[in-house]
Amino acid sequence: MGGGSVFSTYFxxxxxxxxxxxxxxxxxxxxxxxxxxRINDYKKILTLVTAFTIGHSVTLALxxxxxxxxxxxxxxxxxxxxIIITAVxxxxxxxxxxxxxxxxxxxxxxxxxxxxxxxxxxxxxxxSFRFLLGTDHILMQLFAFSLGIEAAQLIIVAVxxxxxxGMIKYIKIPQKEFKIFICxxxxxxxxxxxxxxxxxx
Numbered sequence: 001m002g003g004g005s006v007f008s009t010y011f012x013x014x015x016x017x018x019x020x021x022x023x024x025x026x027x028x029x030x031x032x033x034x035x036x037x038r039i040n041d042y043k044k045i046l047t048l049v050t051a052f053t054i055g056h057s058v059t060l061a062l063x064x065x066x067x068x069x070x071x072x073x074x075x076x077x078x079x080x081x082x083i084i085i086t087a088v089x090x091x092x093x094x095x096x097x098x099x100x101x102x103x104x105x106x107x108x109x110x111x112x113x114x115x116x117x118x119x120x121x122x123x124x125x126x127x128s129f130r131f132l133l134g135t136d137h138i139l140m141q142l143f144a145f146s147l148g149i150e151a152a153q154l155i156i157v158a159v160x161x162x163x164x165x166g167m168i169k170y171i172k173i174p175q176k177e178f179k180i181f182i183c184x185x186x187x188x189x190x191x192x193x194x195x196x197x198x199x200x201x
Contacts, residue, residue, distance in 0.1 A: 006137045007144040013132055014148020017125060018156070025193060026121055029083045030153050031160050032186040033114060035179050036090045039165040044107065049153050051111045055118025056125070057146040063126035064133055064142060075123040076197045080190040082117040087190070089113075091183035125149075 017023055033052065034045050062068045089110075133141060167173045 006140055010132070010141045010144035011148040011151070014145040014150075015152040016148075017128065017145075018149055018152035025079055025083065025190075026124070027156055028186050028189060029079075029086060029117070029121065030156055032083060032086045032090060032183060034157050034161065035164070035182045036093055037161075038168075038175070039161045042161075045157060045161070046154070047111060048114050049157060050150065051114040052118035052121075053146060053150045053153065055115035055120075056122035056149060057118075057142065059119045059122030060126055060129055060146065061142055063123070064130060064138065070123060073197070075120070077194065078120045079124050080193040080197070082120050083186050083190040086113075086117065087183040087187040091180055091187075 018026060030049065030052070033048060037045050037048075059068075129145060132145075164178065167178060168175055
């Protein structure tokens with residue numbers, strides 16, 4: 001398989017892993033991560049999502065080269081907790097329209113937290129990726145897979161933010177109330193996921 005073919009194949013693998021129903025927890029996290037922003041904050045949203053992907057890619061790489069390993073039960077427990085923490089933090093933080101448009105320490109802490117949580121979510125994909133991993137062009141496979149994940153995440157965020165914008169502008173739903181609704185729903189679903197995991201222990 002040539003380099004170009006490897007890249008396109010693993011890029012598609014990355015997109016498919018996010019856009020399938022089994023990645024609902026991943027999608028829920030990304031949406032919850034961005035719900036405090038408005039559509040004109042696209043640069044901040046892009047940075048946030050990319051920070052998440054970077055963390056995700058680091059874990060995939062370390063796992064692929066067998067530098068780290070971890071029990072599945074830890075991963076399955078940690079992922080819902082990342083959504084719960086993000087939902088709680090975003091439900092209490094101010095929306096971007098109320099923020100001073102200068103250096104914001106909290107915003108940069110959010111970028112760092114997104115990267116760390118990306119590492120946790122990367123643990124959830126590591127076993128699947130090892131199954132797909134070929135013997136040649138391993139770095140290219142990792143890079144293409146990560147780009148596919150990033151592309152799929154940006155598609156999801158773009159669709160969500162456009163719907164979000166339409167609800168605020170045309171249906172006149174207050175941003176604060178909508179944010180609380182999304183964060184509350186994410187919190188509830190994550191708690192259910194935790195119960196499901198603990199039932200299997």
